Amino acid sequence: MRTTIINSTYERSDEYFDLGAALIASVIGASDRHEVSAIDFSFVWDKWEDYLKEKLLEFKPEVIGIPTYSPRMPQVLTIARKCKQILPNVKIVLGGHHASLDTLKTLKQACVDFVVVGEAENTIIVLLNAMEDNPVKGYYDIPFLAFKDGEELVENALGKLPTPAELNELPYTDWTLWEHHEKSIYHCGFLPIIGVRGCPYKCTFCSSPILAKRLKGTGPFVRESSAVRTAQEVAWQWERHHHQGLRYMMFYDQNFLMNKDWLEEFSNEYQRLGLHEKVPFSCY
Numbered sequence: 001m002r003t004t005i006i007n008s009t010y011e012r013s014d015e016y017f018d019l020g021a022a023l024i025a026s027v028i029g030a031s032d033r034h035e036v037s038a039i040d041f042s043f044v045w046d047k048w049e050d051y052l053k054e055k056l057l058e059f060k061p062e063v064i065g066i067p068t069y070s071p072r073m074p075q076v077l078t079i080a081r082k083c084k085q086i087l088p089n090v091k092i093v094l095g096g097h098h099a100s101l102d103t104l105k106t107l108k109q110a111c112v113d114f115v116v117v118g119e120a121e122n123t124i125i126v127l128l129n130a131m132e133d134n135p136v137k138g139y140y141d142i143p144f145l146a147f148k149d150g151e152e153l154v155e156n157a158l159g160k161l162p163t164p165a166e167l168n169e170l171p172y173t174d175w176t177l178w179e180h181h182e183k184s185i186y187h188c189g190f191l192p193i194i195g196v197r198g199c200p201y202k203c204t205f206c207s208s209p210i211l212a213k214r215l216k217g218t219g220p221f222v223r224e225s226s227a228v229r230t231a232q233e234v235a236w237q238w239e240r241h242h243h244q245g246l247r248y249m250m251f252y253d254q255n256f257l258m259n260k261d262w263l264e265e266f267s268n269e270y271q272r273l274g275l276h277e278k279v280p281f282s283c284y
Contacts, residue, residue: 004064006039006040008041022177037059040179040180042183064092067094068099069097080094081111103115113147119161143156143160161215163223175241191250193234198254199221199222227266234281250283
């Protein structure tokens, strides 16, 4: 299946890098069965509709995936409607925090065909396979998926979140899928990365504990990629992008200092690779 992943920031947002969108695009791109493209509106804000039409007609995707965040839902739905106008038969898949926390209301939108709850790396490949092999009937067997069967809204049971071992098998994030990645890196000076997913705390101002409650029963909410692998990805990204103006890495972990053993192992590998002498990092 030809799939396009879209970063929805067309309103001159400073969020140039959507790590979730990039991870999903990278997973699809690494598969041996599906093709992927990415659309990012950075630097084309004033002509984003023309840019969208040009890219969709060029690649002709059968599926479009868009990550969701509550403050950005008006933009997400505007883009989804535009996509349907340009390619009436295209299937729209929404994922991310907002779609996970308000699943059925999101699915009720006329421009939305599927909603993925939780982390989509595994789900998206299974869904794309089902679209080719057994449309509709095959959808009922996919955990974390909500979809439309005619007029009926179907919400499947949750499954299991990716384990640490499965996280280690994911491909590194391929930012070259983003057409404007060179401009974004030069402008911002950093690339995002994540080593540990989830957070154990229950801060009332944060959506993370609400998402953890939504995903209860799916396995540990906090999961760690290998500290060694994480440092090695930094080295890989540095070699690919330092000539484009990459000056540091930004860790998007919700609490980077949470696990001291992991941090020590990461730091040792960071130094072993010589990264401490050439690429600093920032973190939350």
